[in-house]
Amino acid sequence: MSGEPSTGRALLHRFKTLGIDYLFANSGTDFPPLIEALAGGDVAAMPQPLVMPHEHAAMGMAHGYTLATGKPQAVMVHTNVGLANAAIGALNAAYDQIPMILCSGRTPATESGRLGSRSNPINWGQEMRDQAALVREVVKWDYELRFPEQVYDVVDRAWAIAMSQPRGPVYLSLPREVLSAPCPPPLQPAPTLVPVQIGPVHKDVARAAEILTAAERPLFIVQRGAGGAVGFATLAGLVERWSIPVAQFWPLQLAIASDHAMNAGYDPAPWLVEADAVLVINALTPWAPSQVSPPDDCKVIHIGPDPLFARYPIRGFRADVTVAGEVAAVLAALDAEMGAPGELTRRAHVAGRCAEIRSAAEAEAAAGRGAPMTKAWAAQCVSDLLAEHDGVLFTELGCPTANMTLRHAEAFYQEPHSGGLGWGFPAALGRRLAEPGRLVVATVGDGSYIFANPTACHQIAEALDLPILLVVLNNAAWDAVRRATLEIFPDGHAARANAMPLTSLAPTPDFAKLAEAHRAWSQTVEAGRELPAALAHAAQVVLKERRLALLEVRVS
Ligand SMILES: Cc1ncc(C[n+]2csc(CCOP(=O)(O)OP(=O)(O)O)c2C)c(N)n1
Numbered sequence: 412m413s414g415e416p417s418t419g420r421a422l423l424h425r426f427k428t429l430g431i432d433y434l435f436a437n438s439g440t441d442f443p444p445l446i447e448a449l450a451g452g453d454v455a456a457m458p459q460p461l462v463m464p465h466e467h468a469a470m471g472m473a474h475g476y477t478l479a480t481g482k483p484q485a486v487m488v489h490t491n492v493g494l495a496n497a498a499i500g501a502l503n504a505a506y507d508q509i510p511m512i513l514c515s516g517r518t519p520a521t522e523s524g525r526l527g528s529r530s531n532p533i534n535w536g537q538e539m540r541d542q543a544a545l546v547r548e549v550v551k552w553d554y555e556l557r558f559p560e561q562v563y564d565v566v567d568r569a570w571a572i573a574m575s576q577p578r579g580p581v582y583l584s585l586p587r588e589v590l591s592a593p594c595p596p597p598l599q600p601a602p603t604l605v606p607v608q609i610g611p612v613h614k615d616v617a618r619a620a621e622i623l624t625a626a627e628r629p630l631f632i633v634q635r636g637a638g639g640a641v642g643f644a645t646l647a648g649l650v651e652r653w654s655i656p657v658a659q660f661w662p663l664q665l666a667i668a669s670d671h672a673m674n675a676g677y678d679p680a681p682w683l684v685e686a687d688a689v690l691v692i693n694a695l696t697p698w699a700p701s702q703v704s705p706p707d708d709c710k711v712i713h714i715g716p717d718p719l720f721a722r723y724p725i726r727g728f729r730a731d732v733t734v735a736g737e738v739a740a741v742l743a744a745l746d747a748e749m750g751a752p753g754e755l756t757r758r759a760h761v762a763g764r765c766a767e768i769r770s771a772a773e774a775e776a777a778a779g780r781g782a783p784m785t786k787a788w789a790a791q792c793v794s795d796l797l798a799e800h801d802g803v804l805f806t807e808l809g810c811p812t813a814n815m816t817l818r819h820a821e822a823f824y825q826e827p828h829s830g831g832l833g834w835g836f837p838a839a840l841g842r843r844l845a846e847p848g849r850l851v852v853a854t855v856g857d858g859s860y861i862f863a864n865p866t867a868c869h870q871i872a873e874a875l876d877l878p879i880l881l882v883v884l885n886n887a888a889w890d891a892v893r894r895a896t897l898e899i900f901p902d903g904h905a906a907r908a909n910a911m912p913l914t915s916l917a918p919t920p921d922f923a924k925l926a927e928a929h930r931a932w933s934q935t936v937e938a939g940r941e942l943p944a945a946l947a948h949a950a951q952v953v954l955k956e957r958r959l960a961l962l963e964v965r966v967s
Contacts, residue, residue, distance in 0.1 A: 441516020470500020475841025809854025
């Protein structure tokens with residue numbers, strides 16, 4: 412022991428200097444230098460370490476925390492095995508443009524002779540030629556720390572690249588000998604690199620504005636919100652002024668208030684077939700080309716931090732104009748460029764169609780209040796609860812949001828289209844960690860709940876005092892898989908089978924008892940008319956007793 416501060420300690424200090432609040436950690440034999448540093452005092456100068464009993468939960472929580480704060484967090488897992496468990500979270504973070512520093516130990520390279528050299532058979536068993544390859548395809552950058560004095564430059568670079576547009580996760584592999592070695596103090600305070608921000612190019616904004624102002628049947632398509640509260644307000648004003656319908660196709664975040672006159676629902680198809688100009692706002696998949704396409708002479712504009720989504724091999728949506736930049740900044744530039752319209756005759760027509768779509772969704776929800784109820788009815792009840800408490804919703808094959816009344820930029824978050832299920836529960840916990848006063852509601856399918864490693868998530872909720880309201884929508888099935896089969900083979904054998912193979916979750920566990928095992932409050936609801944009272948009670952338990960409440964809701 413040299414007695415000098417270790418590289419592990421320097422790493423944690425640098426994280427904190429860069430504004431990283433938490434180290435979401437699932438530890439192993441690669442962690443001793445970090446554990447030693449954390450136990451050595453000076454804790455205020457390091458991120459708060461949080462024990463995550465499963466890596467998937469660590470990734471989901473960091474994801475949810477960053478959605479709330481915009482601040483990247485650090486996740487540290489155990490060598491190659493921990494990284495494999497974290498890989499789904501990396502896919503989700505990459506899809507959702509979430510900046511994050513994902514780290515894992517690297518089994519010691521040396522067999523003896525150094526502090527931290529191999530000492531346990533797993534140090535041989537966990538050796539990989541290219542550990543980073545487990546996540547390389549989805550992270551923006553990866554590196555293996557080679558020398559102690561590199562740590563500051565490497566962490567600064569990791570952070571700056573994660574925070575550059577388009578944002579996303581980066582990966583750092585940390586050999587145990589390097590973390591254990593003494594480290595000189597930093598030569599410069601952090602950050603030494605400034606993340607890249609991209610601003611819209613004026614000539615492209617002007618061209619986009621020209622197309623949109625000249626259009627008779629313009630359409631906006633959104634998928635991941637409108638760029639926070641500022642972009643949300645800009646979009647609302649712009650489409651109000653210009654009477655442009657906004658369709659939210661498979662939305663991950665809210666872009667327009669559900670009671671806004673220009674909220675055109677979730678299906679762009681009826682608008683798209685007659686559109687003469689479309690603005691695609693940061694959407695990888697603005698419509699399903701196998702089902703619908705815009706007319707040949709329709710102009711299509713894509714805006715966002717990466718309008719062509721360069722990381723994805725195939726994406727053929729026509730792009731007549733592309734404008735790169737943060738969504739809020741591009742919308743502000745477009746708003747200014749478009750100015751105010753003269754006489755517009757389309758407003759009543761567009762607003763009327765939007766109102767009809769909204770009424771149809773509400774009517775469908777109201778019809779589903781039986782026993783078992785529909786997910787749409789459950790959504791209606793959750794919507795009322797959220798409105799009463801200004802709550803935030805996380806939904807993963809949970810409540811469909813089309814008929815809900817949601818009004819602000821942070822009203823809801825849906826699982827990313829990378830589709831790594833098990834995201835909803837831990838992401839909601841991450842949100843609650845970021846915002847202790849807020850009612851956070853997670854609605855998840857029974858399958859999604861099981862994918863979340865619920866024991867790990869309940870343990871975290873109790874240990875870290877993160878009471879949320881969890882609604883498990885139990886249909887005893889992977890209904891999405893069933894529906895996908897029917898879509899491709901509507902009249903096939905599976906459609907006619909009494910029980911469709913590979914889609915049943917029966918018998919489902921007693922979800923209420925699972926929660927009870929973690930000393931959470933729980934109740935099972937079978938009839939739709941009983942749900943509002945059960946939700947109200949559950950919210951009181953969360954807010955007053957500060958206990959996690961789980962409602963198992965039987966749905967069709
Ligand atoms: C990690 C992972 N494994 C498998 C899938 C495939 N998958 C997509 S939806 C789904 C079913 C989800 O079930 P549930 O949450 O109960 O919702 P439901 O489909 O019943 O509405 C499955 C298994 C996936 N998306 N992610």
